[in-house]
Every structure is written in C-alpha cells, then in structure tokens.
Amino acid sequence: MPSVVNSHNEWDPLEEVIVGRVEGAAVPPFDVAVKANTYPRYWDFFERHGGEPFPEELVRAAAADLDELCTVLKGEGVTVRRPEVVDWSRRYETPDFASSGLYGAMPRDFMMVVGNEIIEAPMAWRSRFFEYRAYRELIKDYFQRGARWTAAPKPTMGDELYDADYPIDAVEERHALAAEGRFCTTEFEPCFDAADFTRMGRDIFVQRSQVTNRFGIEWMRRHLGDAYRLQVLRFEDPNPMHMDATFVPIGPGRVLVNPERPCLDLELFRRSGWEILTPPDSLIPADHPLYMSSRWLSMNVLMIDERRVLVEKHEEPTARMFEQLGIRPIRVGFRNFNSFGGSFHCATCDVRRRGELETYFDHGDPA
Ligand code: DAV
Numbered sequence: 026m027p028s029v030v031n032s033h034n035e036w037d038p039l040e041e042v043i044v045g046r047v048e049g050a051a052v053p054p055f056d057v058a059v060k061a062n063t064y065p066r067y068w069d070f071f072e073r074h075g076g077e078p079f080p081e082e083l084v085r086a087a088a089a090d091l092d093e094l095c096t097v098l099k100g101e102g103v104t105v106r107r108p109e110v111v112d113w114s115r116r117y118e119t120p121d122f123a124s125s126g127l128y129g130a131m132p133r134d135f136m137m138v139v140g141n142e143i144i145e146a147p148m149a150w151r152s153r154f155f156e157y158r159a160y161r162e163l164i165k166d167y168f169q170r171g172a173r174w175t176a177a178p179k180p181t182m183g184d185e186l187y188d189a190d191y192p193i194d195a196v197e198e199r200h201a202l203a204a205e206g207r208f209c210t211t212e213f214e215p216c217f218d219a220a221d222f223t224r225m226g227r228d229i230f231v232q233r234s235q236v237t238n239r240f241g242i243e244w245m246r247r248h249l250g251d252a253y254r255l256q257v258l259r260f261e262d263p264n265p266m267h268m269d270a271t272f273v274p275i276g277p278g279r280v281l282v283n284p285e286r287p288c289l290d291l292e293l294f295r296r297s298g299w300e301i302l303t304p305p306d307s308l309i310p311a312d313h314p315l316y317m318s319s320r321w322l323s324m325n326v327l328m329i330d331e332r333r334v335l336v337e338k339h340e341e342p343t344a345r346m347f348e349q350l351g352i353r354p355i356r357v358g359f360r361n362f363n364s365f366g367g368s369f370h371c372a373t374c375d376v377r378r379r380g381e382l383e384t385y386f387d388h389g390d391p392a
Pocket of ligand 1 (some may be wrong): 222254266269270271317318319320321322366367371
C-alpha cells in the first residue's frame with residue numbers, strides 16, 4: 026500500500042495537496058529579520074501596522090484567489106486539504122522574545138515532504154514561531170494514517186539568532202555581504218524555512234538565505250542521512266528568502282533559473298544534461314502591492330505533473346514558454362494572493378505525488 030504521504034520531487038503526478046489559508050493574516054512586527062527581507066517601499070506600512078490584522082479587503086480578495094485555486098486543483102483530480110484558520114494577530118511571549126504571528130497562507134514555507142515524512146521547519150521569523158498551529162490537525166491525521174512526522178529543533182529565536190550589525194538600511198551593502206555568505210541570521214542555533222529547499226529525488230538542494238543558516242542546513246543533512254545528497258546552491262542574490270522564485274525545477278532534467286539571480290553552481294546540472302531555462306519577466310504591474318516578495322512570483326509555479334502547470338492568468342509570456350515546452354498552462358487568477366508574498370508554489374505543499382525515489386543526476390561516481 027502506498028503511503029498517504031509520498032512526494033519525492035516537484036513534478037510527479039499530484040494526488041493530494043495542502044492549500045494555505047489567508048484568513049486571520051497579520052502584519053508581522055517590524056524587526057530586523059522582516060526588514061532584511063522586505064522592500065523599503067513598504068517599510069512605512071510595516072512600521073505603522075505591525076501586529077495588526079492585514080487589511081480586510083486584501084484578505085478577502087486573496088482568500089477568493091485561494092478558493093479558486095482549490096476549485097481548479099479539484100477539477101484536475103487533486104485532493105485538496107486546508108489548514109486551520111487562526112487569529113495571527115494574537116500577541117505571545119516566550120522566555121526569549123515577544124511577537125505576534127503572520128499567517129497560515131504558505132504551507133511551502135513551513136513544511137517539507139520527503140518521501141513519506143513530513144518535516145516541520147523551525148522557521149526564523151519570530152512572527153512564524155507558532156505557524157505549526159495551523160497545520161497540527163492535518164499532520165496528526167497524516168501521522169495516524171501512516172506518515173512519518175518530524176519537527177526540526179525549535180529555535181529560541183532569542184536576540185543571538187539575529188545579527189545586530191547587519192546593515193538593515195543599506196540595501197546596496199547586502200550584495201557584498203551575501204557574496205561573503207553573511208545574512209541577518211547568525212549561526213547561534215539551527216533555523217530554516219522549508220521553501221529554501223527543493224527536492225529532485227535523491228538530490229535535494231538548499232540555499233543559505235536570510236532565514237536558513239548553515240546550522241539548519243547541517244541539521245537537515247544529518248537528518249536526511251545517506252539516502253539523499255543535500256547540496257548548497259549559491260545565487261547572486263542580496264536578499265535570498267526561499268528558492269522557489271529563484272531556482273524552480275519543472276520536470277526531470279529542466280529547471281527555471283531567475284535571470285536576476287544567476288546560479289553559481291550549475292555544473293552538476295550541466296554535466297547531468299539538464300536544460301537550464303530563463304523564464305520571461307513578470308507582468309505584475311509596478312503599482313501592484315507586493316508586501317513580502319519580489320515580482321518574480323511569475324516563476325513560482327506548481328507542476329500538476331510533467332505536462333500540466335499552474336500559471337497566473339495574466340502571465341502570458343510564462344504561459345507561452347510552457348506551451349513551447351509541451352507543458353499545458355492552466356491559468357488561474359492569483360494577483361490578490363501575490364500581495365501576501367507568494368504564488369502557487371508557496372501557497373501549497375504537495376503531500377502526495379505518484380512516483381518513486383529516483384536519481385536524476387550524474388555524480389560521476391565510480392561504477
Ligand atoms: O521575493 O522572489 C518569493 C518567495 C517567497 N516565499 C522573492 C521570493
């Protein structure tokens with residue numbers, strides 16, 4: 026009997042998926058880590074509204090986008106599950122810090138499925154410390170039906186996890202710091218968001234980012250053990266947070282690479298005969314609110330299988346690229362949701378894809 030939780034890569038036929046919920050979303054209190062990953066244009070908004078619920082009309086419109094996504098997924102034969110609705114504006118205090126929450130809109134950030142195991146990420150933003158609360162009912166159910174369940178070590182998220190000298194206001198300086206591997210999180214304790222990882226069978230890739238430190242990567246490496254190779258990829262990106270608008274596999278042997286964030290470690294992909302594709306620029310209008318992401322959400326796609334992909338309905342150049350690759354784009358309106366910092370890949374976590382653990386790379390190992 027195949028496990029109820031089974032996913033080894035980003036493209037096998039999708040059978041069951043968790044789609045996030047934006048109801049109850051709150052503006053995160055504006056601290057170092059939030060500032061390091063948001064754009065100056067919105068700093069005033071965070072300063073004023075940190076801790077408050079997100080404006081109701083934005084939430085309502087984004088929730089409608091998610092409902093439409095669920096309808097489309099069901100129409101494609103996929104089972105859809107949803108997390109709990111939580112009031113994320115509630116304040117909390119631990120022995121190490123005080124904050125309020127963010128949302129349960131991005132299951133991709135919080136959980137990672139590797140084979141039949143669900144791994145809960147420790148996260149790095151204080152506003153995301155309790156994000157697991159939205160997913161516990163779902164994960165308990167998957168566990169009861171046979172899945173393995175691991176929660177990575179909970180960080181304290183005390184002051185030591187954040188670099189007090191990180192040049193928060195000097196956005197230009199971040200390029201040089203990123204090249205040195207320095208970001209706003211320190212190596213005090215492991216931290217990571219699940220979206221900094223991408224799964225391609227026995228090979229799993231990760232980036233050091235503002236929210237994923239080397240300690241967290243090393244935890245994952247040892248946890249995964251010998252059956253997997255976890256490899257760090259480097260990008261020219263001053264502000265990395267999550268790999269899924271930077272480096273996005275769309276099938277065995279094909280990966281989209283963000284042209285503004287060149288990958289410095291493509292050798293394995295080249296040697297293994299992978300096609301390295303440059304996606305077209307996004308058509309998100311310059312004045313469209315994007316509180317927590319860049320405009321590259323156009324490449325944050327979800328593969329339903331190797332021949333079907335979800336594409337935002339205004340992103341015609343992206344849809345055409347997929348058509349030329351022989352992949353049918355399924356167009357869904359998602360602009361309102363985009364304002365919360367993600368698109369289809371962020372908003373979902375594939376719990377079950379029909380397929381087995383395979384190797385897609387030539388490691389040049391002796392026969
Ligand atoms: O700004 O390109 C998008 C992904 C966030 N979960 C960006 C990152």
